[in-house]
Structure formats: C-alpha cells, structure tokens
Amino acid sequence: MVVCLAQSMVQRSGRWLLPFPTALSLVYTRAAGGTPSPSVAQPSTSQDKIRTEDDLPRIKTREMLYRLYVQGYYKRLHELQVYEKQLYGPMYKIGVGSINSVVLNSVELLEELLRKDERFPSRGDMSLWTDYRDLRGIGYGPFTEEGVKWYNLRTVLNKRMLHPKDSVQYGDVVNEVVSDLIKRIYHLRRTSPTGDRVNNLSNELYRFSLEGISSILFETRIGCLEEEIPVETQHFIDSIAQMFSYSLPVAMLPKWSRNILPFYGRYIAGWEGIFKFSVKFIEMKMEAIQKRVDTNQEVEGEYLTYLLSNTKMTNKEVYGSVAELLLAGVDTTSNTMMWAMYLLSRDSNVQNTLYQEVSRCVPGDNIPSAQDVNCMPYLKAVIKETLRMYPVVPLNSRIMAEKDVIIGGHFFPKKTSFTMCHYAISQDEKTFPEPSKFKPERWLRDGRVRPNPFGSIPFGFGVRGCVGRRIAELEMYLALSRIIKLFEIRPDPSIREVKALNRSVLVADRQVNLHFLERTDKAAL
Numbered sequence: 001m002v003v004c005l006a007q008s009m010v011q012r013s014g015r016w017l018l019p020f021p022t023a024l025s026l027v028y029t030r031a032a033g034g035t036p037s038p039s040v041a042q043p044s045t046s047q048d049k050i051r052t053e054d055d056l057p058r059i060k061t062r063e064m065l066y067r068l069y070v071q072g073y074y075k076r077l078h079e080l081q082v083y084e085k086q087l088y089g090p091m092y093k094i095g096v097g098s099i100n101s102v103v104l105n106s107v108e109l110l111e112e113l114l115r116k117d118e119r120f121p122s123r124g125d126m127s128l129w130t131d132y133r134d135l136r137g138i139g140y141g142p143f144t145e146e147g148v149k150w151y152n153l154r155t156v157l158n159k160r161m162l163h164p165k166d167s168v169q170y171g172d173v174v175n176e177v178v179s180d181l182i183k184r185i186y187h188l189r190r191t192s193p194t195g196d197r198v199n200n201l202s203n204e205l206y207r208f209s210l211e212g213i214s215s216i217l218f219e220t221r222i223g224c225l226e227e228e229i230p231v232e233t234q235h236f237i238d239s240i241a242q243m244f245s246y247s248l249p250v251a252m253l254p255k256w257s258r259n260i261l262p263f264y265g266r267y268i269a270g271w272e273g274i275f276k277f278s279v280k281f282i283e284m285k286m287e288a289i290q291k292r293v294d295t296n297q298e299v300e301g302e303y304l305t306y307l308l309s310n311t312k313m314t315n316k317e318v319y320g321s322v323a324e325l326l327l328a329g330v331d332t333t334s335n336t337m338m339w340a341m342y343l344l345s346r347d348s349n350v351q352n353t354l355y356q357e358v359s360r361c362v363p364g365d366n367i368p369s370a371q372d373v374n375c376m377p378y379l380k381a382v383i384k385e386t387l388r389m390y391p392v393v394p395l396n397s398r399i400m401a402e403k404d405v406i407i408g409g410h411f412f413p414k415k416t417s418f419t420m421c422h423y424a425i426s427q428d429e430k431t432f433p434e435p436s437k438f439k440p441e442r443w444l445r446d447g448r449v450r451p452n453p454f455g456s457i458p459f460g461f462g463v464r465g466c467v468g469r470r471i472a473e474l475e476m477y478l479a480l481s482r483i484i485k486l487f488e489i490r491p492d493p494s495i496r497e498v499k500a501l502n503r504s505v506l507v508a509d510r511q512v513n514l515h516f517l518e519r520t521d522k523a524a525l
C-alpha cells in the first residue's frame with residue numbers, strides 16, 4: 001500500500017516508483033516457510049486433496065523482465081494483472097529476486113482470503129517508512145504500526161472518522177474548501193484562452209485535496225488554493241514529492257550504499273520537510289489548547305484537538321499519525337475526482353442524470369451539505385463506479401503472520417505473502433458485465449441484483465480498511481455535486497488528453513484539461 005501510494009504520487013512527476021506489479025512485495029514480502037499446523041482444516045476426502053504452493057504456476061524474473069520492458073507493461077502495470085490472469089488463471093506465484101508472493105486474481109479467492117484475515121491484519125514489512133521514524137524517535141502511524149499497537153492506535157483514530165455520522169461534522173470545513181475550489185475554477189476559466197477551460201485539472205484537484213485534508217487534520221487553512229501558494233506550503237508539497245520519488249532507489253539499493261549515494265539523503269530530507277511542516281501546525285494547536293486550559297476555558301475543536309486531548313497518545317505518536325493520514329489522503333481523493341470528472345465529461349447522459357439528482361435535492365442557489373448527500377444515491381454510484389474503473393489502490397497485500405491458511409484448495413504456511421489484484425478483479429465481466437463501460441446504475445439499490453461486494457473494494461476490507469474513507473467520500477461528494485450544479489463539464493480535444501483516454505497509466509494524467517460551461521438553465525429550477 002505504501003508503495004502503491006508512492007507509485008501514484010511518483011506518477012505525478014512522471015516517474016514510476018515500481019518496476020513491476022507485485023513489487024508491493026518489495027515492501028511487504030516475508031519469505032514463506034513453516035510447516036502445516038493442526039489448526040488448518042484437513043480435506044474430507046482423498047478427492048479434495050490439498051495442494052501446496054509448489055502446484056501453482058510461477059512467474060520468474062526473466063519472464064517478468066520480458067513483460068515489463070519488451071512487452072511494455074512497465075507503464076501499464078494494472079493491465080499486466082489482466083494479462084497474467086489470462087496466462088496463469090486466478091492464482092499463481094511470483095518469485096522475482098527476494099520477492100515471493102502468491103497472487104490472487106479472482107473475486108472468489110479475494111473474498112476467501114479477506115474473510116480469513118487475522119485479528120491484526122498486516123500488509124507486510126514497512127521498513128521503508130519506519131526507518132525514518134526510528135531515526136527521529138517519532139511514533140508509527142496507522143500505516144506503519146502493527147499488531148496490538150496498531151489495533152490500539154486504530155481504536156483512537158477510528159473515532160470521529162469512520163462512522164458516516166462522524167464525517168458530517170466536517171461538512172462545513174470541507175465546504176469552505178470547496179468554495180475556494182469553485183472560485184479557482186471561475187478564475188482559471190476566465191484566464192484561459194477559450195474562457196471556459198481549466199488546464200491541468202489534476203493539479204488543481206491535488207491542491208484541493210491537500211487543503212481539504214489539512215483543514216481537517218490541522219484545523220487550519222494552509223493556502224493551497226490561493227493564487228500564490230505560501231512558500232512553506234509549497235516546500236511541504238515539494239517534500240512529499242521528494243520523499244516518494246526517492247523511495248524506489250532507497251528500497252532497491254543495499255543499506256551500505258546510503259552514505260555513498262545521494263538518494264537516501266534526499267529521501268530523508270523529504271521526510272524532514274513533511275514532519276517540519278506537520279509538527280509546526282500541531283504545536284500551534286497544542287499551544288492554543290494549553291492557553292484555553294490555563295484560563296479554564298472549554299477546549300473546542302475537531303480532529304486534531306481530539307487527538308491532542310486524548311491521553312492515550314503521546315505528542316510523537318500524534319506527529320506520526322497525522323503525517324500518515326495526510327500522505328494517504330491527498331492523491332487518493334484527487335485522482336478519483338479527476339477520473340470522475342473525466343468520465344462524466346464523456347458521458348452526457350450520466351452527467352445529466354447526476355445534474356438532475358443534485359438539482360432536485362438541492363434546489364436554487366443552495367449549497368449541497370453533508371446531510372443533502374444522503375438523498376443522492378446516483379452521486380454515490382458515480383464515485384463507486386469511478387473507483388471500480390480506476391481504483392487508486394489497484395494492488396494490495398496481506399501477510400498471514402500468525403497462522404497457516406488454505407485458499408482455493410491450496411495450503412499456505414504462516415508468513416505467506418498474498419498479493420490481491422483489485423484492478424483485474426474489478427474488470428471481470430462475470431461480476432461486471434461490460435466492464436469497460438461507465439455505468440453508475442450498477443450500484444443503485446433499486447431492486448436490481450447488485451454485484452458481488454468483493455468485486456470492487458476500493459477502500460479495502462475489514463478492520464485494516466481505509467480509515468479516511470468517510471472523509472474522502474465527503475470531500476468528493478461535496479465537491480462534485482457543487483461543480484455539477486454549476487457547470488457542465490466537457491472534454492477538451494487536446495492531444496495530451498489522449499494519454500489519459502488510453503489509460504496508459506492508472507493515475508489521471510496531470511495535463512488533462514476540461515471545459516466548464518456555466519449552466520444556463522439554473523434560473524428555471
């Protein structure tokens with residue numbers, strides 16, 4: 001996940017972090033080993049004889065290199081999942097260098113694995129991120145923590161975040177940021193050569209997402225949507241990009257090279273910038289809280305105040321968690337919004353249905369609120385379908401650390417690493433007929449048979465699922481409904497956009513330009 005996330009971030013600067021799809025294992029893999037334990041269910045008849053991982057087809061280094069660099073999958077890693085499934089079926093092994101992982105590439109196997117997930121699920125070795133925290137004595141966050149410590153941390157973090165009613169409390173904060181996005185869209189249209197075009201929309205949405213998640217986490221605005229981004233904020237944005245860009249060389253190169261080659265130093269400098277910025281805002285909030293406490297005033301505030309007032313967390317743990325929430329909450333949301341707008345711009349029927357729904361629920365000049373979203377099933381379906389077609393986490397992993405497990409009739413000893421091919425699974429036509437078509441209605445609860453829920457689980461599953469899901473959804477719903485209410489989005493027939501259309505990369509191309517035509521029929525409503 002860290003690498004997936006890193007991958008999507010790095011793609012922003014046009015560079016891929018990972019050389020191949022199951023290279024999540026680069027960060028996550030632990031070697032498989034061990035012997036069957038008596039706790040594993042045994043086959044009832046000799047016909048059901050359990051096979052082992054040795055019975056699985058195996059992808060070796062040579063084949064992988066051929067696919068990546070000769071067949072050109074290097075830049076279409078998500079499509080490689082589909083191709084590999086055609087070649088090997090729904091379950092196979094990858095053994096490339098030190099990477100060993102069992103790949104699950106069908107909805108049935110995915111469901112089987114996740115239903116057998118452990119009490120404290122693990123995605124694997126996170127040392128790429130934990131090294132810096134260890135160096136500076138900063139606590140681990142929800143991404144990097146493991147075991148019972150992770151569980152206790154999530155228990156604190158989940159509160160005020162994960163329940164749909166929790167996210168409603170951030171509605172006003174998010175809507176303030178949406179207002180600034182809308183102002184910016186008006187400004188960019190006005191200054192564009194056609195008078196209605198927004199260039200490099202992906203970058204604008206990145207700024208929106210960073211401002212949105214920062215305003216929730218820091219309880220303050222950081223100026224990403226201002227015409228001139230404040231120097232400190234720009235440095236923070238650059239630090240995020242720098243940390244992600246140098247993740248791959250740092251992960252690949254041996255530790256002894258760290259003092260000789262420049263990569264590790266730059267990687268660490270990225271982290272320094274991220275934490276310097278985060279710590280400054282957190283300390284400002286701490287001072288404000290302390291002042292109120294000293295003068296016997298009530299301590300008010302939202303998420304950060306809640307974390308800081310929580311006696312179960314030390315300040316260093318708050319730093320670690322806030323930084324990880326921030327890093328996880330930017331590209332994920334902005335890319336999904338980008339793809340949603342991209343898809344809507346190409347389908348006037350879907351866009352019109354969405355517009356009708358928003359206008360019905362929020363008539364006149366009213367601004368959609370967090371509560372209004374409850375009467376917009378089509379809006380939710382649009383986001384769900386976007387995430388099915390363009391899942392921002394196309395690949396994820398689990399390590400069964402504690403117990404042996406049987407999946408798909410195969411026995412796997414504990415510590416086996418599994419790679420889950422979410423992209424290919426959400427493209428499977430058995431679960432989603434006409435998978436390449438944008439059909440939000442698949443997700444409506446209007447009596448139709450709904451797809452297998454494991455067919456598309458963009459936020460993951462179970463207790464280790466995305467902690468920011470409700471916030472991400474709120475941001476996307478409020479921004480998209482307001483935009484659709486004000487503008488009709490149309491594609492721009494520029495050459496650059498063809499790149500996104502070809503889906504050569506899963507991350508929205510940052511050069512995508514769209515036209516925002518002001519709705520003329522607003523008065524009629």
Ligand code: HEM
Nearest residue numbers: 142328329332333393458459460461464465466467468472
């Ligand atoms: C469209 C937006 C988003 C998508 C699709 C998404 C998706 C995911 C996925 C697939 C996972 C892994 C779940 C698993 O392993 O089962 C995850 C984990 C996580 N996400 Fe998100 N995410 C999004 C937005 C956010 C936001 C806005 C935040 C922060 C507020 C966030 C914070 C996290 C954290 C901290 C984790 C690690 C949780 C843990 O390991 O306990 N995400 N996300």
